[in-house]
Amino acid sequence: MNKVVKLALICEQSDKNNSPVDYKKVNEILWELQKQTREIKNKTIQYCWEYYNFSSDYYKKFNKYPKEKDILSYTLWGFINDKFKTGNDLYSGNCSATTKKVIKEFKNSKKELIRGSRSIINYKSNQPLNIHNKCIHLQFKNNNFYVSINLLNRRSFKKYNFANTAIKFKILVRDNSTKAILERCISNEYKISESQLIYNKKKKCWFLNLSYAFEIKSNNSLDPNKILGVDLGIHYPICASVYGSLDRFTIDGGEIDEFRRRVESRKISMLKQGKNCGDGRIGHGIKARNKPVYNIEDKIARFRDTANHKYSRALIEYAVKNNCGTIQMEDLTGITDNANRFLKNWSYYDLQTKIEYKAKEASINVVYINPENTSRRCSKCGYIDKENRKTQSSFICLKCGFKENADYNASQNISIKDIDKLIKEDVH
Ligand SMILES: [Zn+2]
Numbered sequence: 475m476n477k478v479v480k481l482a483l484i485c486e487q488s489d490k491n492n493s494p495v496d497y498k499k500v501n502e503i504l505w506e507l508q509k510q511t512r513e514i515k516n517k518t519i520q521y522c523w524e525y526y527n528f529s530s531d532y533y534k535k536f537n538k539y540p541k542e543k544d545i546l547s548y549t550l551w552g553f554i555n556d557k558f559k560t561g562n563d564l565y566s567g568n569c570s571a572t573t574k575k576v577i578k579e580f581k582n583s584k585k586e587l588i589r590g591s592r593s594i595i596n597y598k599s600n601q602p603l604n605i606h607n608k609c610i611h612l613q614f615k616n617n618n619f620y621v622s623i624n625l626l627n628r629r630s631f632k633k634y635n636f637a638n639t640a641i642k643f644k645i646l647v648r649d650n651s652t653k654a655i656l657e658r659c660i661s662n663e664y665k666i667s668e669s670q671l672i673y674n675k676k677k678k679c680w681f682l683n684l685s686y687a688f689e690i691k692s693n694n695s696l697d698p699n700k701i702l703g704v705d706l707g708i709h710y711p712i713c714a715s716v717y718g719s720l721d722r723f724t725i726d727g728g729e730i731d732e733f734r735r736r737v738e739s740r741k742i743s744m745l746k747q748g749k750n751c752g753d754g755r756i757g758h759g760i761k762a763r764n765k766p767v768y769n770i771e772d773k774i775a776r777f778r779d780t781a782n783h784k785y786s787r788a789l790i791e792y793a794v795k796n797n798c799g800t801i802q803m804e805d806l807t808g809i810t811d812n813a814n815r816f817l818k819n820w821s822y823y824d825l826q827t828k829i830e831y832k833a834k835e836a837s838i839n840v841v842y843i844n845p846e847n848t849s850r851r852c853s854k855c856g857y858i859d860k861e862n863r864k865t866q867s868s869f870i871c872l873k874c875g876f877k878e879n880a881d882y883n884a885s886q887n888i889s890i891k892d893i894d895k896l897i898k899e900d901v902h
Pocket residue numbers: 852853854855856857871872873874875876
């Protein structure tokens with residue numbers, strides 16, 4: 475399985491005398507590489523296009539396609555790489571990773587291109603730099619994570635008088651999961667794969683989108699026909715159950731609300747503080763004055779991120795414990811009928827993504843179902859009525875009198891195979 479972790483970088487480059495190099499200088503080098511990457515990408519597309527035109531003409535004449543090697547004496551990729559051997563500063567491994575990616579993109583878009591349903595690819599400025607996995611070297615030292623990246627070729631490197639042949643950055647590690655990933659990459663438990671170096675204009679910072687891969691532990695013992703229904707509800711963030719079982723997995727969402735309340739009351743007092751003088755933040759415009767408030771928003775987001783990791787991990791443990799080889803969840807994309815629900819879905823989306831990832835790691839299938847009426851249907855007798863749900867938290871069936879927590883009842887419905895089709899048949 476492949477994953478990506480986004481890492482904010484701080485320049486830590488030193489020169490031959492071991493004195494630090496100004497980050498601005500390094501930025502300029504990186505921007506130059508970015509400019510060259512864009513040129514290489516656009517030229518590569520042109521070469522692909524020319525070769526494609528040649529080979530279709532050839533086909534018209536000889537009724538067969540030419541072999542790349544007969545025409546170019548290399549493969550198309552080799553031929554293009556040869557063109558970029560000189561005339562740029564890119565480290566050769568990264569340069570060939572770049573052209574490889576472009577050729578792949580060209581080949582993928584060829585059909586649409588011929589049909590005329592898309593125009594030829596044109597790479598814009600602010601292109602990510604493709605980094606070959608062998609060019610990335612992680613290190614943990616003095617309680618910090620560092621990454622050294624081979625970015626310049628030998629020829630270009632001499633110009634800058636740097637201490638090493640790679641450019642070194644400190645990695646900003648904000649949470650434990652990132653830390654755990656980096657540790658596993660260093661110990662080789664995770665294998666680093668081709669990654670990207672991206673400049674974020676807003677944050678004025680370079681990010682490494684580090685790709686890594688690991689083997690999925692196959693869990694053949696789980697029963698794919700045993701479904702855990704997962705309801706992301708109002709009362710509980712998660713309520714999950716196996717059909718027919720009274721046992722349930724619930725997460726009390728209180729801690730996020732509690733955190734938000736605590737932090738928000740602080741936020742209000744800080745906003746007030748910002749308005750009145752007597753504070754170091756005054757006199758720097760509205761943005762500077764309210765800056766700590768934005769940090770609080772970040773804080774809430776990070777807290778939710780950590781909490782969602784914890785919830786999803788616990789849910790997967792519950793699924794494994796109950797031998798469930800399948801998890802069923804509501805497909806919450808595209809519901810816009812209720813603004814409130816829509817907004818709520820945005821935070822659920824993060825939770826669902828995390829559940830899906832962790833499920834895959836444990837070899838559990840994830841099935842998304844249409845959520846329509848799953849909260850209005852009685853899981854005991856199948857009767858569907860809006861009035862079944864008298865309040866947010868309680869469900870009472872008007873037909874059979876089944877009385878339960880509303881989220882649990884919904885999770886029971888969601889744990890039924892093809893429940894959305896069943897409901898559709900019942901309603902129409
Ligand atoms: Zn009923």
